[in-house]
């Protein structure tokens with residue numbers, strides 16, 4: 406490779422990749438500089454382009470969620486590493502894939518900004534980062550629109566996956582608030598979460614944005630889990 410013709414930031418990236426070889430987002434195998442997934446995973450794991458958008462459980466309005474992968478196998482391992490074990494670098498890969506998915510699912514949506522389902526301030530401090538915010542901010546850049554932290558979690562709640570379906574709906578009520586009164590007013594918003602299960606958390610956040618005057622809310626998530634999958638998992 407001719408270094409003389411490369412832009413400085415690409416040279417820096419290349420040097421970092423040489424020092425710390427990148428690893429496959431899904432299986433952890435070392436991949437060539439500039440790559441994010443290995444050949445085997447690229448062949449096996451494909452974004453579920455054929456999967457329709459999920460309608461969220463919102464009573465008076467239809468809000469759809471596009472997601473990338475079913476939450477299983479290597480995708481599950483990858484998302485858990487990202488969420489709990491500091492694999493923050495996965496965010497760039499998910500965001501790039503999600504951008505393509507969002508463009509297909511919501512053509513011509515003209516989003517004013519991207520936002521995300523927030524962790525509580527305590528949880529973010531404990532973890533050191535908010536995984537959905539990382540994906541949403543990078544997704545915003547891919548889509549060429551701003552990222553805005555327009556929601557905050559105002560009180561803690563019980564962990565969703567330990568609860569039954571009805572309890573989950575109740576558990577997220579009143580937990581999220583708008584940041585700034587006019588944050589959503591008249592805006593078309595793309596709301597991002599990492600994993601969608603029953604959809605109650607996303608629906609509650611979408612509802613807060615719509616009550617705050619949002620013109621439209623669409624959602625995007627990295628993975629879609631089925632409730633029974635998550636109820637059987639203690640690691641989420």
Ligand SMILES: [Zn+2]
Nearest residue numbers: 429432443446
């Ligand atoms: Zn791999």
